[in-house]
Amino acid sequence: MSETNSMRLVVVGAEGRMGRMLVRAVAEAEGCTLAAAIEREGASALGHDAGTLAGLPPLGVAVTDDPLAAFAAADGVLDFTAPAATVHFAELAAQARIVHVIGTTGLSEDDLAKLKAASYHARIVRSGNMSLGVNLMAALVRKVAATLGAEFDIEISEMHHRMKVDAPSGTALLLGEAAAEGRGVDLPSVRVSTRDGHTGARKPGDIGFATLRGGSVVGDHSVIFAGAGETLTISHHAADRGLFATGAVKAALWAQPKPPGLYSMADVLDL
Numbered sequence: 712m713s714e715t716n717s718m719r720l721v722v723v724g725a726e727g728r729m730g731r732m733l734v735r736a737v738a739e740a741e742g743c744t745l746a747a748a749i750e751r752e753g754a755s756a757l758g759h760d761a762g763t764l765a766g767l768p769p770l771g772v773a774v775t776d777d778p779l780a781a782f783a784a785a786d787g788v789l790d791f792t793a794p795a796a797t798v799h800f801a802e803l804a805a806q807a808r809i810v811h812v813i814g815t816t817g818l819s820e821d822d823l824a825k826l827k828a829a830s831y832h833a834r835i836v837r838s839g840n841m842s843l844g845v846n847l848m849a850a851l852v853r854k855v856a857a858t859l860g861a862e863f864d865i866e867i868s869e870m871h872h873r874m875k876v877d878a879p880s881g882t883a884l885l886l887g888e889a890a891a892e893g894r895g896v897d898l899p900s901v902r903v904s905t906r907d908g909h910t911g912a913r914k915p916g917d918i919g920f921a922t923l924r925g926g927s928v929v930g931d932h933s934v935i936f937a938g939a940g941e942t943l944t945i946s947h948h949a950a951d952r953g954l955f956a957t958g959a960v961k962a963a964l965w966a967q968p969k970p971p972g973l974y975s976m977a978d979v980l981d982l
């Protein structure tokens with residue numbers, strides 16, 4: 712931590728939809744300051760003030776393309792970018808022994824193994840969704856899946872804005888993992904993410920995913936437990952990206968005194 716005892720945070724992908732929200736959240740939060748803002752080489756945002764890009768008065772922090780220098784002078788990084796970038800930032804955060812909060816979704820198994828390796832040196836908090844509501848919903852889904860048993864079919868639907876590039880969403884997968892855990896099965900062995908054409912009848916025990924994309928939808932998720940004669944649906948509606956950003960700042964502050972390791976939002980929120 713810096714001499715003023717304020718956690719120095721770097722926002723990577725500072726011009727992105729979430730990056731701008733993260734800059735605002737850091738500027739508005741107690742206990743942290745914006746130390747640097749990063750975009751990729753050649754980005755039009757380079758040299759611009761991160762506060763101005765986020766719709767705030769200038770913060771005196773110009774966007775750069777030098778994460779190595781930024782991480783060396785920081786306590787943590789907030790990263791909602793893209794899988795390849797996140798894996799690279801994880802290596803740099805591990806070298807700098809700082810906190811790495813990861814909201815990026817669409818990570819492959821190989822990417823996740825690299826994050827696990829980085830977590831031997833960095834304190835990583837990773838979640839497909841940083842909101843309190845979704846993480847509470849995951850705990851409920853785990854409990855309901857364990858209670859209802861396999862005679863209830865589990866289907867998960869999600870809708871996001873037209874610019875989203877990965878599917879199913881990180882949140883849908885998080886909820887699917889919670890449902891699978893409740894049932895005592897591995898998600899990959901029961902996951903059905905596409906249905907098209909003559910699919911045949913639903914296989915007992917499958918967990919299905921349906922993806923919708925359109926407009927400016929921030930993030931809607933439902934987990935449906937469909938039984939014979941009754942259906943239970945647990946839903947979450949995100950109205951503002953700001954809630955993911957405040958969750959990420961909370962995660963960084965929580966992780967600051969922790970030992971190196973891979974943590975989740977459930978750890979942060981003590982769920």
Ligand SMILES: NC(=O)C1=CN([C@@H]2O[C@H](COP(=O)(O)OP(=O)(O)OC[C@H]3O[C@@H](n4cnc5c(N)ncnc54)[C@H](OP(=O)(O)O)[C@@H]3O)[C@@H](O)[C@H]2O)C=CC1
Nearest residue numbers: 724727728729750751791792796814815816839840841955
């Ligand atoms: N966990 C959670 O709670 C949430 C997670 N997300 C996830 O966060 C991620 C980002 O979402 P969103 O903000 O909508 O996406 P955007 O595309 O708007 O923002 C991503 C930003 O990261 C930048 N970026 C990509 N690669 C690099 C790099 N190598 N170096 C520096 N900057 C880079 C992009 O630049 P460029 O445009 O040049 O590629 C862009 O500015 C997604 O994976 C999304 O699913 C989103 C909301 C909540």
Ligand SMILES: O=C(O)C1=N[C@H](C(=O)O)C[C@H](O)C1
Nearest residue numbers: 816839875880881882929930
């Ligand atoms: O890309 C988004 O926008 C979002 N991504 C996350 C996800 O993949 O679940 C979280 C949130 O729903 C918004």
